[in-house]
Each structure stands twice: as structure tokens, then as C-alpha cells.
Amino acid sequence: MNAPTIKIGTRGSALALYQAGATEDALRVAHPGIELVREVIRTTGDRRTDVALSQVAKVEGVLDKGVFTKELETALSDGVIDIAVHSLKDVPTVLAPEFEIAGTLERAPVRDVLITRAEGGLDALPEGATVGTSSVRRAKQLQWLRPDLKVVDLRGNVPTRLKKVARGDCDAIMLAEAGLVRLGHSMDEPAEVRGGKVYFSPLEVTEFFPAAGQGAIGFEIRKDDEEARAMVESILHAGTFLQARAEREFLRLLDGGCHTPVGVFSILDGDRLTMEARVFPDEGGEPRTAKAVGEEPLEVARNLFESLV
Numbered sequence: 001m002n003a004p005t006i007k008i009g010t011r012g013s014a015l016a017l018y019q020a021g022a023t024e025d026a027l028r029v030a031h032p033g034i035e036l037v038r039e040v041i042r043t044t045g046d047r048r049t050d051v052a053l054s055q056v057a058k059v060e061g062v063l064d065k066g067v068f069t070k071e072l073e074t075a076l077s078d079g080v081i082d083i084a085v086h087s088l089k090d091v092p093t094v095l096a097p098e099f100e101i102a103g104t105l106e107r108a109p110v111r112d113v114l115i116t117r118a119e120g121g122l123d124a125l126p127e128g129a130t131v132g133t134s135s136v137r138r139a140k141q142l143q144w145l146r147p148d149l150k151v152v153d154l155r156g157n158v159p160t161r162l163k164k165v166a167r168g169d170c171d172a173i174m175l176a177e178a179g180l181v182r183l184g185h186s187m188d189e190p191a192e193v194r195g196g197k198v199y200f201s202p203l204e205v206t207e208f209f210p211a212a213g214q215g216a217i218g219f220e221i222r223k224d225d226e227e228a229r230a231m232v233e234s235i236l237h238a239g240t241f242l243q244a245r246a247e248r249e250f251l252r253l254l255d256g257g258c259h260t261p262v263g264v265f266s267i268l269d270g271d272r273l274t275m276e277a278r279v280f281p282d283e284g285g286e287p288r289t290a291k292a293v294g295e296e297p298l299e300v301a302r303n304l305f306e307s308l309v
């Protein structure tokens with residue numbers, strides 16, 4: 001019998017390629033002899049690095065928030081790929097009806113990390129220091145914790161951003177620990193990058209709330225593709241997938257995308273799911289926080305949402 005050929009779709013950044021590689025490794029372990037083809041696809045978000053991330057959808061005239069996912073979906077539709085590998089936090093919570101997130105790998109560390117040119121964490125940043133980020137969630141939380149900081153927009157993939165802080169374009173930046181460790185950085189030692197040295201200070205999730213789905217690699221398929229579904233199900237991590245569904249459901253209920261200032265994290269202890277969120281109201285002012293606990297992910301998400309609104 002012929003082993004199946006599965007076509008994997010990915011973006012071309014170093015992080016995306018690492019994530020595609022991890023997916024391919026898992027598939028090879030689960031299906032020895034499987035034939036894998038990798039398609040590297042350039043997305044609107046990769047192409048438009050000239051404008052702020054929050055403006056990309058607007059200037060491109062696309063209504064949905066999938067600036068890093070749309071071209072991969074087109075490839076799924078056209079049968080160019082069978083499985084799209086995404087950073088789950090970049091995937092809109094509402095997909096076109098033909099698609100579905102069918103699974104995730106086991107999650108990497110979920111924290112956000114402050115990366116500085118001088119040693120020391122958030123408290124050690126001098127008054128008025130500049131912090132580069134393109135995430136409104138990070139910007140809002142930073143300004144809430146340290147109103148004196150100046151948040152500046154910063155684009156580019158992970159290595160580019162590290163280089164920018166090392167050479168002094170800003171005093172600090174923020175990135176997800178997941179991406180940093182996948183690219184080989186240890187949080188315990190400074191990194192030597194072109195331009196100089198940078199220091200990592202991970203922030204605990206209870207202090208600085210991460211994005212829904214942060215650190216998880218998600219698999220998108222066509223709903224009617226049973227072969228792709230079986231492949232994804234053979235490698236999915238049930239615990240991470242449950243947490244991912246709960247976090248994304250909460251974000252969907254809030255009607256947020258990756259540009260909404262909301263942080264959320266969940267902890268799965270046996271069957272018990274605890275989820276906490278921090279939301280910044282549109283009208284400004286103090287964020288609202290809430291917590292929900294339960295066993296059924298969609299129910300926990302709804303309870304969390306209802307205690308916030």
C-alpha cells in the first residue's frame with residue numbers, strides 16, 4: 001500500500017519554518033514512511049512590513065483579521081496544501097465555514113518576555129524608556145503597569161526585532177517566550193545578536209496576560225478533508241487543544257481579534273480548567289479582570305465572558 005502524501009503549508013519566517021518542521025517530525029513518528037511536501041507561502045502580513053500591524057488589514061482592504069492566514073486558506077481551498085500550520089494566536093477566531101482548526105501540538109511556554117539592552121526587568125527600565133511592540137494588548141498592559149513608558153510600533157520577524165533592540169532603536173521590546181525558545185534562545189542567558197547583547201525577562205502570566213492561543217501551534221484543514229483530519233488527530237495534544245478551544249471561544253465571544261487589548265490564560269489541572277482574563281475597556285481606564293473554573297472548555301469560556309460584561 002502506498003503511504004499517503006501530505007502537503008504542509010507554512011509561512012516562510014524562521015519561526016514558521018521551525019513550527020512546520022516540528023509538525024513534520026510528529027507526523028513522521030506517527031506514520032513511518034509518510035511522504036511530506038512543504039509549501040512555503042507568503043502572506044499579506046509578511047509582505048506589508050511597511051505599515052503598523054494594526055493597519056495592515058485596513059490598507060489592504062481586507063475586512064477579516066487574517067493577515068497572516070488568508071493566503072494559507074486559499075492554498076487549502078485550492079488543494080495546494082492539506083494542512084496549514086499556524087501560530088494559533090495569529091488565527092482569527094471566526095473562520096470561513098469550510099475551514100476548521102482541527103488540533104494543536106503541545107504548547108510551548110506561554111509567557112511574554114521583556115527584552116532589554118541593559119540588564120534588569122520591567123522595574124529596571126528608566127523613566128520614559130521606549131518599548132517597541134505592534135500588539136495593542138502588550139501596549140495597553142505596559143502603559144497600565146508603567147505609565148511613563150513610551151510604546152512605539154515595531155514590525156518584523158523575531159530575529160529582526162532582536163537586532164533592533166540590540167542596536168538601540170528602542171530600549172526594550174516584547175516577544176512571546178514560545179517564539180524565542182523555538183529559535184534556540186534560553187531565558188537564563190543574554191543573547192548575542194548582530195548589533196549587541198540583549199537580556200530576557202519573562203513576565204509571569206498573572207502579571208502580564210498573554211494572548212489567546214499564545215505558544216500553541218495550530219493546524220487548519222478543510223472540514224471535508226477526512227485524511228487531513230486523521231493526520232492531525234494522530235498528532236494533536238489533547239490538553240493544549242482543549243485550552244486553545246477555551247481561550248479562542250472566550251476571544252470570539254468578546255468579538256476580539258489579535259488587535260483587541262485582551263489577555264487571557266488558562267491552566268489545566270487534570271480535568272479542571274481555570275481561565276483568567278484582563279480586558280481593557282474601549283473608553284480607557286482600569287482593566288477588568290475575571291476568572292472562571294470548570295470542566296467543559298466552552299462553558300468556562302462563556303462564564304468568563306459573562307463575568308466580564
Ligand SMILES: NCc1[nH]cc(CCC(=O)O)c1CC(=O)O
Nearest residue numbers: 087090175176178179214215216
Ligand atoms: N504575532 C506574531 C507572532 N505569532 C506567534 C508568535 C510567537 C509564537 C507563539 O506565541 O506561538 C509571534 C511573535 C511574538 O509575539 O513574539
